[in-house]
Amino acid sequence: MTFTRTMKRMAVRTIAALAAVACTMSLAACGADEAGKIRIGIKFDQPGLGFKKSGTYVGFDVDVAKYIAKKLGYSEDEIVWKEAPSKQREAMLQNGDVDMILATYSITDERKKAVSFAGPYFVAGQDLLVRKDDQSINGPQDLNGKRLCSVTGSTSAATVKEKFASEVQLMEQPGYAECATALFSGIVDAVTTDDIILAGLASASRGKLRVVGKPFTQEYYGVGIKKGDTKLATKINNAIVDMIQDGSWEKAVSDNTSGTNYTPDVRYNPPTPNEGEDA
The missing domain is CATH 3.40.190.10 (Periplasmic binding protein-like II)
Known part of the structure; x- marks a missing residue:
């Protein structure tokens, strides 16, 4: 009996070890929900x-x-x-x-x-989101001395640092919801990222925020x-x-983008998908 129980325990350990190896080789195969x-x-x-x-x-x-x-x-x-x-x-x-x-x-x-x-x-196109009643910001040229929010790791934050670093105070947050909250509460004066993202935030604000509508980049x-x-x-x-x-x-x-009056820039949209293919 002791020998049999020992063999069973060894078999269980062996199966577990093999399963661990399989998981290491193919993580997706280990999750039944993802197979x-x-x-x-x-x-x-x-x-x-x-x-x-x-x-x-x-x-x-x-x-x-x-x-x-x-x-x-x-x-x-x-x-x-x-x-x-x-x-x-x-x-x-x-x-x-x-x-x-x-x-x-x-x-x-x-x-x-x-x-x-x-x-x-x-x-x-990268643009600016401001409070609806704020008429002091109508384009990137009005950012001097303003407090601006964008998301850590985004190209928007990098662009602002490169083009306006000497003129603005940049706050970086982990997400655009945090940036929108900072804008609502007056901690920052504007949020910057791509116009279609800002249109979504403006729609969710129920008319309290507006997109400036002066894009200054193209983001593919x-x-x-x-x-x-x-x-x-x-x-x-x-x-x-x-x-x-x-x-x-x-x-x-x-x-x-319903209800935001947003229209993609027809000079670039719809685009021609040709990235990543064999030359």
Whole structure:
């Protein structure tokens, strides 16, 4: 009996060890909830783009992600949504935590050193969000001496540091909800990021905030993927083209910016997705 119990304990330990090795080799295979599914990183705190609401996920990035996933052969219930904060996006792709990221992820040469992109699927412009009754800020030229908020790790914060560092006091927060709160309470005078993000925040403010409407950059939103995956980039680009051609792209923009009078810059939108493919 003792020998039998010992053998059983050894067998259990052996199985556990093998399972641990399998988990190390393929993390996704270990989670029953993620097996056979696609893991997509989005923002959880950006109204109109990527927003977690009562256990569901809504926004333009979410709609684009769903369309791409469907073209790749995944239904909506086969998508695992992962929160992708700005400063963690590269690491999430490199570590294999997600298969792709659609999180207002601007394509830059610096980021392409660590990850690859498909797309772009949208071109935004950096702008300013202010209190509705504040008429002192009507463009970036009015930022001298003002207190400005943006999100840590975003290209918006980097742009402000580069172009206006000697003129503004920059506060960086982990998310745009925190920036909007600081603006409401008077801690800062303006929030800066891409215009479509600001349009979502303005919509959520019920008329208390307004977008200045003087964009001063072009931000090309891409789908972040593992570096060098040209086959996946091609499939994603083809899906974006289909979304634009069948009218789903325009509908997604309209649905997610309703009531804000926001219109994408027609000089750049809809964009031509050609990132990440074989030359």
